[in-house]
Amino acid sequence: MNEIKTTRRNFIISSLALGGALVIGTRAQAATVDVSPWDLPNTTGSAEFTPWLTINADGSVIVRATAVDIGNGTLTQIAAYIKEELDPVWDQIKPQYASTNRDYLEENVYSGPKVGGALAYFSGRSTGPARMDTYLQVAASARERLRAAAAAAWSVPASEITITEGMLKHASGKSGGFGEFVTAAAAIQLAEEPKPKDRSQWVFLGKKHPGKVQLPEIVNGSLIYGVDVIQPNMVYAALRQSPVMGGTLKSFDADAVKSMPGVLAVVAVKPGDNVPTDLKPPFPFGVSTAQHAVAVIAEHYWQARTALDALPVEWDDGPGAQWKTTQQMNDAAIAALDKPGEKVEVSTGDFEGVFKAAKKTVEGTYLTPYCEQAPMEPLNGTAMVTPERVDFWHPSQHSQMAYMVAADETGVKPENVFFHQTFVGGGFGRRVFSDDARMVVAVAKHFPGRPVHVIWSREEATRQGRYRPLMAGRLWAALGDDGYPTALQGRVSGGPGFFVSGINDTAITSMLPNVQIESQTVPFHILTGPYRGPGYNSNAFFVETFLDECAVAAGIDPMEYRLNIFGKWADIGWAKCLNEVKAKSGWGEALPKGQGRGVAIANWGMGGKADAGTTVATVAKVEVSKEGVLKILQIDLAFDTGRIVNEDAVRTELEGGTMFGLNMAVNEGLNIKDGQIVEGNFDEYPMLRMADMPAQINVHFGGLSDNPRFNEIGEPPAGVIGPAVGNAIFAATGKRIRQMPFRTQDMSWS
Amino acid sequence: MAVNLMINGKATEVDADPQTPLLWVLRDHLGMTGTKFGCGIAQCGACTVHIDGVATRSCQFPLEAAEGVKITTIEGLSPDSSHPLQKLWVEFNVPQCGYCQSGMLMAAAALLEEIPNPTDEDIDQYVSNICRCGTYTRVRAAIHKAADMMKA
Numbered sequence: 001m002n003e004i005k006t007t008r009r010n011f012i013i014s015s016l017a018l019g020g021a022l023v024i025g026t027r028a029q030a031a032t033v034d035v036s037p038w039d040l041p042n043t044t045g046s047a048e049f050t051p052w053l054t055i056n057a058d059g060s061v062i063v064r065a066t067a068v069d070i071g072n073g074t075l076t077q078i079a080a081y082i083k084e085e086l087d088p089v090w091d092q093i094k095p096q097y098a099s100t101n102r103d104y105l106e107e108n109v110y111s112g113p114k115v116g117g118a119l120a121y122f123s124g125r126s127t128g129p130a131r132m133d134t135y136l137q138v139a140a141s142a143r144e145r146l147r148a149a150a151a152a153a154w155s156v157p158a159s160e161i162t163i164t165e166g167m168l169k170h171a172s173g174k175s176g177g178f179g180e181f182v183t184a185a186a187a188i189q190l191a192e193e194p195k196p197k198d199r200s201q202w203v204f205l206g207k208k209h210p211g212k213v214q215l216p217e218i219v220n221g222s223l224i225y226g227v228d229v230i231q232p233n234m235v236y237a238a239l240r241q242s243p244v245m246g247g248t249l250k251s252f253d254a255d256a257v258k259s260m261p262g263v264l265a266v267v268a269v270k271p272g273d274n275v276p277t278d279l280k281p282p283f284p285f286g287v288s289t290a291q292h293a294v295a296v297i298a299e300h301y302w303q304a305r306t307a308l309d310a311l312p313v314e315w316d317d318g319p320g321a322q323w324k325t326t327q328q329m330n331d332a333a334i335a336a337l338d339k340p341g342e343k344v345e346v347s348t349g350d351f352e353g354v355f356k357a358a359k360k361t362v363e364g365t366y367l368t369p370y371c372e373q374a375p376m377e378p379l380n381g382t383a384m385v386t387p388e389r390v391d392f393w394h395p396s397q398h399s400q401m402a403y404m405v406a407a408d409e410t411g412v413k414p415e416n417v418f419f420h421q422t423f424v425g426g427g428f429g430r431r432v433f434s435d436d437a438r439m440v441v442a443v444a445k446h447f448p449g450r451p452v453h454v455i456w457s458r459e460e461a462t463r464q465g466r467y468r469p470l471m472a473g474r475l476w477a478a479l480g481d482d483g484y485p486t487a488l489q490g491r492v493s494g495g496p497g498f499f500v501s502g503i504n505d506t507a508i509t510s511m512l513p514n515v516q517i518e519s520q521t522v523p524f525h526i527l528t529g530p531y532r533g534p535g536y537n538s539n540a541f542f543v544e545t546f547l548d549e550c551a552v553a554a555g556i557d558p559m560e561y562r563l564n565i566f567g568k569w570a571d572i573g574w575a576k577c578l579n580e581v582k583a584k585s586g587w588g589e590a591l592p593k594g595q596g597r598g599v600a601i602a603n604w605g606m607g608g609k610a611d612a613g614t615t616v617a618t619v620a621k622v623e624v625s626k627e628g629v630l631k632i633l634q635i636d637l638a639f640d641t642g643r644i645v646n647e648d649a650v651r652t653e654l655e656g657g658t659m660f661g662l663n664m665a666v667n668e669g670l671n672i673k674d675g676q677i678v679e680g681n682f683d684e685y686p687m688l689r690m691a692d693m694p695a696q697i698n699v700h701f702g703g704l705s706d707n708p709r710f711n712e713i714g715e716p717p718a719g720v721i722g723p724a725v726g727n728a729i730f731a732a733t734g735k736r737i738r739q740m741p742f743r744t745q746d747m748s749w750s
Numbered sequence: 751m752a753v754n755l756m757i758n759g760k761a762t763e764v765d766a767d768p769q770t771p772l773l774w775v776l777r778d779h780l781g782m783t784g785t786k787f788g789c790g791i792a793q794c795g796a797c798t799v800h801i802d803g804v805a806t807r808s809c810q811f812p813l814e815a816a817e818g819v820k821i822t823t824i825e826g827l828s829p830d831s832s833h834p835l836q837k838l839w840v841e842f843n844v845p846q847c848g849y850c851q852s853g854m855l856m857a858a859a860a861l862l863e864e865i866p867n868p869t870d871e872d873i874d875q876y877v878s879n880i881c882r883c884g885t886y887t888r889v890r891a892a893i894h895k896a897a898d899m900m901k902a
Contacts, residue, residue, distance in 0.1 A: 071847030071883050211843035218848035219836040221784020221824035225849060228783035236778070261767060300766070302774040376788050376796060376849040376882050425786070425849030426882050458789045648843055652888070656846055659884025682793035682880060691874035693886045 033075060033213045036224040038393070038420035039099035045179075047186035049145065051102065051109045052138045053082070055186075059166050059178040061088045063138075064098035066110050067131065068123035068397055069214070070427035071656075072714050073649045076213045077126035078135055080646065084204045085139030085196055088178065089166040095213060097421040100403035104279075104414050111282065111400055118282050121400035123427055125712035127645055132710065136196035142185070144194045146178060149185035209648035214423065226395030226422040227380045231451040234382065235264060236301035237443050238308040239454055241293040241464045244317040244675035246525050249292045253312040257296065262303030266311065267446035269293040269439065275411025282400045287408065288435035290442045291464070297447050301455055320525030321675035329672060330367055332522050333472035336493035337365065341518025345504040349514035351478075354487035358478035362553045364546045366475075367739045368538040369669035370677075371468040372685065373531050377425020378461045381440030384451040385410055390417045391451070394440065395424040397431035405434045409441040428660065429530030433466055459680035466529025467670065469498035473542035478514075483554025484565060487514035492539065495524030499535025502719065503543055505608040507569050525675065532660055533604055533715040540602035540719030541665070541726070545738065548598070548727040558727060559587050559599050566601065571610035573640030577601060577617035577703035580638035584700050585619035591732075594749070595623045595633070598727025604716035611707045614716035615640040618658065620724040624732045628748035630666065632694050632725065638703035641711040647701075650713050655697045657717035663688045665722030669741045686743075753817050757782070758826025768814035773797045775813050776823060784824040784852050788880070795879030798853035799823050805860035805876070824852035827859060834899055835859055838892040846883035853879050858893050867897050 034040070042048055045057030054062040063082050067074040075095040082093050100121065103110040111120035116130040126132075143163060150168045151158035153176075162169050169175040199206075217223040242248060254266035271289040281287045294313055298304035323329050355361060381394035383406065390412045396402040396419075403419040406412075424431065436456075444452035456464070471494035478487040490503055503509065504517045531537060551561035559582050566574035578601060581587070587597060598620050605613030621634040635658060644650045667686045671678040679685040726737040733749040752765045757780070764779050771790075776782045776799075785808060788796030792807040799808045800822035827833050835858050838844075845851045854877065861868055861876035868876070873890055881889070 071845070211840060212845070212848075214848065215840045215843065215845060216831060218845045218851050219839045219855060220827075220831045221852045223848060224783070225786075227787060228777075230781055230783070300770075300774070301778050302767070302770045306767075374882055376786070376794065376847070376880065378787065424847060426847045428882070455787070458791070652843060652846060652885075655887055656884035659886065660882070681791050682789050683791060687794075687880045687882065688886075689874075689878050689880060690886045690890060691878070695870060695890065696887055 033095055033217065035217050035222050036422060037096040038422065039101070039418070040096055047182040049142045049186050050138055051106065052134065053142055055142065055178050055182045057179045057182065059088065060092040060094055061086065061178070062094050062096055063135070064110070065095050066098045066116065066120045067126050068121070068399060068421060068424060070123045070397055070424045072123065072653060073212050073646070074123060074126040076210055077646065077649070079213055080205055080210065081132065081135035082139045084202060085136050086143045087163050087165060090210065092166055097399065100400050100419045101415065101417060103400065121282065121398055122432065123397045125714070127710035137193070140194045140196045141190070144190055145185040145188045146181050148188050148190065149181040150176065152184065153181065205645045209646045211648065223423050225377050225425045226393065227377055227425070227455060229382045229393040229422060229453065231382060231384070231393070234451040234453055235297055235299060235447065236304045237295045237297045237452050237454040238301070238304035239293055239295045239439060239443065239456055239460060240308060240313065241291040241460070242315050243463065244315070244320040245527050246320045247292060247318040248316045249294060250314040250316045252294050252314070257307040257311050260303065260307045260310065262299035263296060263307045264299065265297045265447055267295050267297065267443060269295065269442045273442065274409045277404065277407040277411070277414060279404045279407055279414055281404055283398055283432060288405065288433050288438050290409070290438055293439065295443045295454065297452060305457065317675055323524065323672055323675050325673065326671040329470060329524060333470055333493050334365060334367065336520040336522050337472055337474040337491045341491050341520040343519045344516065345500050345519055346509055346515055346517040349487070351487045351489055351514040351516045354514045355476065355478045355489070358486065360479040360553065362477045362479065362550050364475055364549050364738060366473045366542045366545060368471050368541060369740060370470050370526060371531060371664055371668040372462050372465045372670060373428035373430035374462065374685065374687070375426025375428055375430055378458055379436040379456040380454060381437055382451050382453040383441045383444035385441065385445040385448050388412065388416060390441070391420065392418065392441065393420045393422055394437055395422045395431060396434060396437060397424065397427040398434060401432070401434040402437040405437045406441050409438050410445050428532045429534065430466065433529050435466060462680050462685060463677040466527050468531035468537060469494040469528040470524065470526070471498050471538040473503070473539065475542060475546040477546070477550050479550065479554060483556055485512060485550060488512050490517045491520065492542070493520040493522055495522055495526055495528060497528035500539065501535035502539030502602065505606060506543060506603060507566060507571070507574060507606070508543065508547070510608045511569055526672070532657065533718045536602065536604050536715070536719045537661065537664060540600070541722045541740065544600035544602060544720065544723035545726050548723070548730065549736065562599065562601055569610065571615070573615045573703060573705040573707065574601060576705060577615050577638040577640055580700050580702035581617045581619045581636050584698065585621070585634070585636035587619060594625065594732055595621065596728045596731025596733070597621045598724045598729070598731055600720040600723035600727060602719045604719060605711060612709070614711045614713060615703070616716045616720045617703065618717065618720040618724040620721065620728045622725060622728040622732055624729055624747050624749065626749055628746060630729065630742065630747060632662065634694055634698070635721065636698040636700060637717060638700040639713070639716065640703045640705045641713055642705060642707040642709035644704065645710055651699050653713040654699045654717050657714055658697050658721045659688065659693065661718035661721040662725065664718065665725055665740050666742045669744065753813055755816055755821060756819070757821045758823060764813065766813055768812060770813045772799070772808040772811040772813060772816050772821070775816070776808065782823055782825055786849055786852055788850065793880070794850070795857055796850050796853040798856040798879065800856060800860055803860065803863060805857045824856060827855060833859060834896040835862070835892065838896050842888050842892045844885050844888040844892050846885055850879055850881045854881065854889055858889070861893070862897060862900065866900060868893065
């Protein structure tokens with residue numbers, strides 16, 4: 001038991017008395033999102049204008065969302081598009097999740113190439129052109145049909161009818177709500193579809209910044225996440241997979257637990273036990289396979305957990321057990337950097353010749369460990385499998401992938417698979433591949449006819465991840481007489497699934513005339529996957545720490561060094577972001593001993609091009625005690641997404657992404673012992689808490705270039721905070737931090 | 751074993767193993783899913799409820815200890831989401847995924863009850879919950895604002 005306070009008071013009465021006396025300004029909000037907005041049918045009296053949009057008899061507007069909301073506000077953004085072009089009352093807009101089953105039956109109506117393709121059902125940004133254009137068009141078309149229907153009813157020209165706050169009005173005094181005209185409007189064929197407004201005409205997008213539509217249901221606990229799903233006749237399952245990834249289940253003694261309270265069955269799961277579907281995996285990283293596992297199914301979850309803990313199980317660890325220690329793996333990754341990479345990612349100019357002639361060169365070797373996304377909602381899902389039909393409730397980050405996996409695991413025809421997207425308690429990449437979805441269905445199909453709710457323990461989720469890969473990197477630069485780089489060489493290595501993004505396609509690589517980037521895969525057995533800013537989250541640390549080392553070698557202020565380099569880059573956003581944080585962070589102001597500032601700048605998604613992706617520049621101010629205890633004092637960041645549509649949504653993601661990247665850099669690193677992941681829970685895998693954070697993360701908007709793109713914002717800040725802090729530690733202590741997590745590094749000074 | 755509980759002012763009877771954590775009694779036996787499962791070892795605080803007004807991590811609080819105490823969950827923090835913290839959580843757009851926020855709210859409510867005008871250090875100490883989305887700066891701001899408003 002963990003009691004936080006010791007005195008007792010009658011809490012309820014006093015808070016109610018206070019609550020009634022308060023007047024609080026309210027922000028615009030849609031209080032009407034369903035707590036479980038999954039693929040619901042149209043109601044009586046409603047009219048479906050397109051599969052994306054239905055208007056109900058009461059004038060409320062259903063908009064169907066493909067992009068899963070993992071806390072990034074996709075449902076709210078989609079509602080905002082409808083508000084802009086159709087102008088219903090804000091809280092009469094009801095986002096629901098679009099059915100993957102219907103998508104299959106209606107020729108990819110929600111996932112065709114024009115509406116987002118492979119990423120349509122992915123919880124990526126909600127402001128991509130395919131999404132934005134689709135919703136604006138759908139709303140504009142519905143608006144014109146409503147006006148046409150009202151014009152016919154009132155015998156006035158449609159052009160004289162206005163729509164404001166859900167009401168159609170004419171100067172003659174006639175007026176009516178959407179509900180009066182929906183049936184007629186939905187049947188109208190327009191000679192030509194209207195064009196959505198030009199951005200300069202927007203009155204809601206970019207002007208208002210509504211909070212997330214699901215906030216009212218979050219604060220009273222009624223929002224249904226995957227783990228909250230309750231279905232009639234439901235049973236629970238607790239899961240254990242091979243402790244060494246790739247290992248196999250040798251034996252288990254079901255008899256030892258079958259008489260325990262509530263226990264219904266003990267089932268074994270293995271790969272290759274599926275009945276493949278013809279459906280193609282929508283996400284471009286291939287299909288997961290089930291892992292060898294055992295699960296206990298019981299009437300209640302705690303009964304399943306207790307019985308699983310008591311279950312005798314033997315595993316055959318397989319080849320992964322050869323990796324005895326973390327150090328052995330780190331050494332293997334770094335050793336791979338000593339020889340030329342098997343793959344040349346980038347090669348321009350004559351880097352070898354420049355290095356040979358260089359008077360001054362800089363070299364740095366860096367390492368980042370395996371990291372677990374650790375969303376607060378543990379992995380879970382509920383599936384009811386029969387020979388004819390699958391119903392599957394699950395907090396996916398990619399509904400279409402989970403739908404495909406449910407068909408692929410059971411062999412049930414896709415038209416009879418019904419995937420119900422729940423709210424999601426954090427994603428960060430962990431719920432994209434749908435390997436978790438597969439395990440749920442693989443367990444549930446052994447207990448057909450009842451909904452089986454499979455819940456990972458935190459320990460199981462942490463040790464059976466799809467991690468940010470262990471990666472090592474080495475960089476070399478030749479410096480010219482002025483101290484600035486003339487050539488760059490880089491080698492990166494890591495286990496299968498590591499990414500070079502962030503080093504092969506970043507600005508410095510694109511700008512310099514003489515560059516070679518190589519990569520080398522090391523045969524580790526640990527499974528990997530996307531983790532906020534894949535590749536970038538390691539490579540930005542390598543590149544930006546290295547650039548700092550170059551600045552020091554050249555004897556130039558690290559901010560000036562970057563400004564002089566990136567001031568020449570074709571994308572003006574880089575210099576704008578640097579100038580913004582330089583001005584706002586107090587850069588250059590004197591600091592007491594033991595304190596320091598560091599800067600880093602990087603771009604997520606640029607693909608080697610200017611005016612693409614999202615650039616973030618971050619300045620961290622830190623204090624390091626003589627004993628080497630790190631404290632973050634201040635964080636300032638500037639960014640360039642091109643443009644933005646919801647200032648507060650952007651701000652929250654920048655705050656959250658910075659916090660995530662800070663935790664990654666300072667705290668996170670999984671260890672390996674005899675092939676198994678050591679850490680299981682938050683006592684061993686620490687998370688930053690309130691006490692570890694500066695009071696504010698200062699988000700500055702002066703870096704925006706107004707380039708015509710609305711690029712994503714969740715991942716970009718995660719890559720730069722780590723090197724900014726590492727560079728600040730160097731400024732404070734003179735100790736260069738080249739390995740994450742920083743808490744394992746010696747930062748003491750005298 | 752049948753146990754009589756007092757939850758959000760209502761008497762309820764539950765038949766479960768006395769060692770079952772209150773968290774799972776609430777979620778699974780009673781269908782009250784506002785209280786969240788995050789870690790199971792009293793580390794993250796997602797399962798925070800009030801036991802006789804004291805913020806308590808229900809994943810480590812066995813059913814047998816729950817008899818004869820007053821239990822308040824997020825569903826009972828206010829009847830209509832009118833607690834100042836609930837209003838400010840919406841006003842300040844605090845939650846991102848929202849999963850940890852039931853626990854955050856319960857921890858913050860107990861703090862304000864104990865210390866009506868908390869310092870940053872008080873907040874650090876009383877609200878030690880984990881939020882993976884990184885909402886800490888807004889949680890802190892909302893608590894300070896709530897303290898100001900409840901004073902007025």
